[in-house]
Amino acid sequence: MVEEAFDVFVSLKKVGFLPSVSTFNVSLLACLKVGRTDLVWKLYEHMLESADLVGFRVFNDLKDRGYFPDNIMYTTVNKGLCDIGWFGEARKLWFEMIHKGLVSNEYTYNVMIYGYCKIGDFVEARKLYEDMCGRGYAENVVSYTTMISGLCLHGKTD
Incomplete structure (x- = not known):
């Protein structure tokens, strides 16, 4: 059911949920375990996007604090x-x-x-x-x- 889990993962991300590193690791391992390397690469892309979004949030937090x-x-x-x-x-x-x-x-x-x-x-x-x-x-x-x-x-x- 990794494909269904991936769809839930994407849906949560669309509403602003940013998964932790642990969530990414578990997801990547599950995809590898069932041989879905195509989903591994999609998850990896989402992981990179999430890093950019976290950076954007930190940037805005710094501005809000007066930096x-x-x-x-x-x-x-x-x-x-x-x-x-x-x-x-x-x-x-x-x-x-x-x-x-x-x-x-x-x-x-x-x-x-x-x-x-x-x-x-x-x-x-x-x-x-x-x-x-x-x-x-x-x-x-x-x-x-x-x-x-x-x-x-x-x-x-x-």
């Missing part, structure tokens, strides 16, 4: 949110960062460009790319690779 995050913290959390498909939250953090007077660096721009590309919004990705270049950040291999990867991801190879 002032810097560019690196904002960028790191934004990257994790984009990776797990929570681009709306990443975008909110981007604007929060700007509103607090923090200046985006090249890496921060590329994280957000990646996020726009991942959701297929190439118009906004291009605007952000042009804004980055207009602020004096040079076009470089990272910038080009980010845009090219996003375009290829959506079949826009031409």
Whole structure:
């Protein structure tokens, strides 16, 4: 019944339940025991996503306690949110960062460009790319690779 257990696991995660490391370990062992390596990889993906969500919660807790995050913290959390498909939250953090007077660096721009590309919004990705270049950040291999990867991801190879 590991498949049913996996479905319950996913349902609980959708409503905000973050499993412990022990829960992941037991789940992974059960899948291996019955030879369901396909579910092992799915669980592993969920485990990585949960780590990003825990980081996001810790980040918000720190802000609530009065700590002032810097560019690196904002960028790191934004990257994790984009990776797990929570681009709306990443975008909110981007604007929060700007509103607090923090200046985006090249890496921060590329994280957000990646996020726009991942959701297929190439118009906004291009605007952000042009804004980055207009602020004096040079076009470089990272910038080009980010845009090219996003375009290829959506079949826009031409």
